[in-house]
Amino acid sequence: MDFGAPARPVPAMVADALRSGGARCQQRAAAVGPSLAGEAERLTWLGTVGVAASEVVLLHREPDGHEWLVTRPPPGTPASAGEHHFDPQGLVLGVARLLRQVHTLPVEDCPFMTDTDGLVAAARLRTETGVVPAVGFDEAYRGFEPADLLERVLAIRPEEGGDPVVIHGAPYLEHLWLDRGQTGGVAGVGCLGVGDLHLDLAIVARSLVAHLGPEAVAAFLEAYDRAAPDDPAQPSLLRLDFFAALSQFLPGPGD
Numbered sequence: 001m002d003f004g005a006p007a008r009p010v011p012a013m014v015a016d017a018l019r020s021g022g023a024r025c026q027q028r029a030a031a032v033g034p035s036l037a038g039e040a041e042r043l044t045w046l047g048t049v050g051v052a053a054s055e056v057v058l059l060h061r062e063p064d065g066h067e068w069l070v071t072r073p074p075p076g077t078p079a080s081a082g083e084h085h086f087d088p089q090g091l092v093l094g095v096a097r098l099l100r101q102v103h104t105l106p107v108e109d110c111p112f113m114t115d116t117d118g119l120v121a122a123a124r125l126r127t128e129t130g131v132v133p134a135v136g137f138d139e140a141y142r143g144f145e146p147a148d149l150l151e152r153v154l155a156i157r158p159e160e161g162g163d164p165v166v167i168h169g170a171p172y173l174e175h176l177w178l179d180r181g182q183t184g185g186v187a188g189v190g191c192l193g194v195g196d197l198h199l200d201l202a203i204v205a206r207s208l209v210a211h212l213g214p215e216a217v218a219a220f221l222e223a224y225d226r227a228a229p230d231d232p233a234q235p236s237l238l239r240l241d242f243f244a245a246l247s248q249f250l251p252g253p254g255d
Helices: 012-019 036-048 088-103 116-128 146-155 197-211 215-226 237-249
Strands: 024-028 055-061 067-072 165-167 176-179 182-186 193-195
Touching: 012 024, 012 055, 012 067, 024 036, 036 055, 036 067, 088 165, 088 176, 088 182, 088 197, 088 215, 116 146, 116 237, 146 237, 165 197, 197 215, 197 237
Parallel strands: none
Antiparallel strands: 024 067, 055 067, 165 193, 176 182
């Protein structure tokens, strides 16, 4: 079980859901990070638009606002699993196809938003409440205190622009599942919504560096481009740099 809050007794209905086939259990205290109810809504919506995702087994909210979410994972295993690292080319291709599947969903049909202003506000709140440890920063940002780094990051924020797409919001390899090298499905979609695709590309790049090394990033971007050859848009390096830095302050794969 994956618990995102201090331990407390497991409600009987949560235990029953786990026994009946739920494989992952998250809990979250009120007002700590994106709500699990919001994640459950997003998972359910993905099912209606043909994207394989974790299946909601139970959402339970206690009187004090504490939430429990029990889910059944999509087919396969996370792209972060060692079994996929023996075929890095297949890994990056599967991840690219899965991300493109999300990015090509009709924006007008998506009821959720992941706008940059909201991401910045979340980063400020997490910094002010002390839940962003400097030791968790990528190597390039270590040595900065969170508040100082955040101000430097916001100083390089690019102007709004580009066409919004439906983004995953936290596409770490732990949240992208592959089934024998094919797209399995998505998990961890509490931040899914209409937003800037550079957030997704930056987070995938960070995760690939952590698991496979920096050489995997170029291979991923090439595979992402091949997954939709008719799309003339090219990622902006400035926007990628900004979102890579901003993502240091947002929930990670274990949050």
